[in-house]
Amino acid sequence: MKASKVYPMPLRTKEESKKAYVTLNGKEMVDDLGQNIILYLNFVEKVHWEDLRPPVLPPGLMIVEEIVSPEDEKMLLESIDWADNSVGQNAQKSLKHRRVKHYGYEFRYDNNNVEKDKPLPGGLPDICNSILEKCLKEGHIKYIPDQLTINQYEPGQGIPPHIDTHSAFENEIISLSLGAEIVMDFKHPDGCTVSVMLPQRSLLVMTGESRYLWTHGITPRKFDVIQASEGQKSGIISSDAGNLTLNKRGVRTSFTFRKVRRTPCDCSYPLVCDSQSCHQNETFPSFPENDKEASELEREYVHRVYEEIAEHFSSTRHTPWPQIRAFLKALPKGSIVADVGCGNGKYLGLNKDIYMIGCDRSQNLVEICGERQFEAFVCDALAVPIRSETCDACISIAVIHHFATAERRLATLQELVRLLRPGGKALIYVWAMEQEYNKQKSKYLRGSRDSEEKEEHFNSSVLASGLFGEQNPGTSTHNSVCSISATNDLKDGGCNANGVINSKLSVHTNRTSFHSQDVLVPWHLKRDPMRDKHAEPLKLTPDLGVPRDPSPVFHRYYHVFCEGELEAACRMLNNISIQQSYYDQGNWCVIFKKL
Structure with missing residues (x-):
């Protein structure tokens, strides 16, 4: 079966769009190679025009490929003892979306924060020291993180779109992708969405706007739509239907490093900042007594x-x-x-x-x-x-x-x-x-x-x-x-x-x-x-x-x-x-x- 292609047809008025749909949808045509094809249209009343422009990476987002060697990747993956829960009662969780372990500080899913006065015993694993020192030396981070979350995703699993809590962590967040590549989706509050390929053994660096304003998440599915071009490992997944293909997901393990914040967040994005609460100047009613x-x-x-x-x-x-x-x-x-x-x-x-x-x-x-x-x-x-x-x-x-x-x-x-x-x-x-x-x-x-x-x-x-x-x-x-x-x-x-x-x-x-x-x-x-x-x-x-x-x-x-x-x-x-x-x-x- 010949692969289908999707082409947006923005027209000047709704009436023109409806007319094009009625006239062309289901019509049999002959393409440039002399093959008979059937043209299918879908009439859409609303469209985000940002989706039709060539996308760019969210500001402050960077992908560093091959940050670790295959040998280091193997050692890091083998160092994870999923059966060991000695570092804390709640430090290891089996969740719907993935398997999780916490080091340094436990991330609490009930309040989306960490207990800053209750560090976990043992700190971060020693095996992480070399990769963190490398990131520090190469300028990807400004300070050594003190919190690590390890997530393991089976094919078909993901994580909902979210912003890491402002008051919990400092600006820089880095995430190491091991075992398999994955497509991560970033979304701006204005609706603009960018899908980014994170290659195996790559480092995702989020700072500034990409960390504080854009949500990021992984859609639960077993296949990703990726670029078909040879040699393109990381970066944005474009909307060019002629250059896309399906890629079967593997088991991906991420090491996400963060630095616990000790002062309120004073970022430039107060609309989504819990330290700069949008409700702090509002007065709300009491529960009614009659x-x-x-x-x-x-x-x-x-x-x-x-x-x-x-x-x-x-x-x-x-x-x-x-x-x-x-x-x-x-x-x-x-x-x-x-x-x-x-x-x-x-x-x-x-x-x-x-x-x-x-x-x-x-x-x-x-x-x-x-x-x-x-x-x-x-x-x-x-x-x-x-x-x-x-x-x-x-x-x-x-x-x-x-x-x-x-x-x-x-x-x-x-x-x-x-x-x-x-x-x-x-x-x-x-x-x-x-x-x-x-x-x-x-x-x-x-x-x-x-x-x-x-x-x-x-x-x-x-x-x-x-x-x-x-x-x-x-x-x-x-x-x-x-x-x-x-x-x-x-x-x-x-x-x-x-x-x-x-x-x-x-x-x-x-x-x-x-x-x-x-x-x-x-x-x-x-x-x-x-x-x-x-x-x-x-x-x-x-x-x-x-x-x-x-x-x-x-x-x-x-x-x-x-x-x-x-x-x-x-x-x-x-x-x-x-x-x-x-x-x-x-x-x-x-x-x-x-x-």
């Missing part, structure tokens, strides 16, 4: 926020989740379904054989539903203006966690029960505190379980004292202006956090463990210049390389649910039976039936 305060908190940190971010939020919500899709597809033809908290209407048009109507507290999100020709109206989930017992099914996806007290969350569940006819079903999703990544070993990431009490009638109507204790959850994949992360490998843990009564709500940092069940989650607004005439394109200041983004950061209130909490709340309802209770992609989920 219904009035809860209502005010929701109005300011839920309702107002979604009105402001509606367009951007909608642009990130387009793919239906499989188990929600399955629930809707399994409903009988002609079913009447209410989507309470429908957002941009992602699920409203999913099943053409049922009649769905949506409602949401956000006027702007409801207007987006209207633009998509969906039936939706504005209302609060606490009081839905639909006649009782008229719905065959209801869904509430990522809504109830925005209510600030247990009583208000229970009231939204009771409203769903009111809407259902006898025999009708409701599907509910809420954010989970337990954000488990090791799916093969997880006690959380399991398939749905049928309740043993499927037909039991629950008549409890009084809130049990302490049943809904205010605690906290894991990681969100939503946008965050302070997305300082080391990796997404969180340790197993339940809801062990302290309560937040009479305390200020904390601001959650993306890709870290939740430290409170009740948190404010940042949303860094990015306006769409195509829809917002007042939005300015994102630019770089020439002196600092910092994104100059006039858009604000908004904070959404969340109560993240512990395991069993949503199910326990549903058991407080009258006249329902729980059909299923399960975990799905960072959410706790319940399906119940009205008796």
Whole structure:
């Protein structure tokens, strides 16, 4: 089969692009060699023009090839005793993405930092001294590192995009690639992405902008797309489809050396610097003590926020989740379904054989539903203006966690029960505190379980004292202006956090463990210049390389649910039976039936 090629065809207007797509897609043509080919086009409404320019290495990034000999490489690899855990209880970890060992200081994945007053015994392995002295002599580093992380990647493994925590380490970070080559992806906050080949026995040096501003990560896959040109070992992987080929990955081991920072970071990138917190001058509310305060908190940190971010939020919500899709597809033809908290209407048009109507507290999100020709109206989930017992099914996806007290969350569940006819079903999703990544070993990431009490009638109507204790959850994949992360490998843990009564709500940092069940989650607004005439394109200041983004950061209130909490709340309802209770992609989920 002849290899296919991809060519971008930027046209001046959307109408011209659509016309080209309709005219040329699927057309049979004859190429220069007289062979019959079929031309396939894909119409794309948005494109980052940076992706079409010849890329350059991120500033401050350098690759030094053949930094060690094959003999030294063999000795370094053979020196690793993966079975030895004598240097510390947590210094060796078996993670979903890779195998890891720490020396000098243990990197803590629960807070993305190191305990600077608790060095590990033994320091760095002596076998590393010669390579570090060489790097110092050749000017790749200015001081000898005191922390080492060894990662081993099997084919198909990787590490999520991240920035090494500013406050944890000094400017220079160096990483030695042994055993196999790999492609590492670097991404600037403006969306520009550069894929870089790291050859076997090479040294990656990150300083300045590449260390502080760009994320770097390894996509989990078994093959990399690399340059086909002979003699090109390292450097940028270009977008020239005629000069690309597939390269099967091998087992790669990296030695990443860093120097623990003893003073706050004063880099030139405050938007992504945890030492220069973007929240330090902001005042955030306390946990509400009564219904009035809860209502005010929701109005300011839920309702107002979604009105402001509606367009951007909608642009990130387009793919239906499989188990929600399955629930809707399994409903009988002609079913009447209410989507309470429908957002941009992602699920409203999913099943053409049922009649769905949506409602949401956000006027702007409801207007987006209207633009998509969906039936939706504005209302609060606490009081839905639909006649009782008229719905065959209801869904509430990522809504109830925005209510600030247990009583208000229970009231939204009771409203769903009111809407259902006898025999009708409701599907509910809420954010989970337990954000488990090791799916093969997880006690959380399991398939749905049928309740043993499927037909039991629950008549409890009084809130049990302490049943809904205010605690906290894991990681969100939503946008965050302070997305300082080391990796997404969180340790197993339940809801062990302290309560937040009479305390200020904390601001959650993306890709870290939740430290409170009740948190404010940042949303860094990015306006769409195509829809917002007042939005300015994102630019770089020439002196600092910092994104100059006039858009604000908004904070959404969340109560993240512990395991069993949503199910326990549903058991407080009258006249329902729980059909299923399960975990799905960072959410706790319940399906119940009205008796």
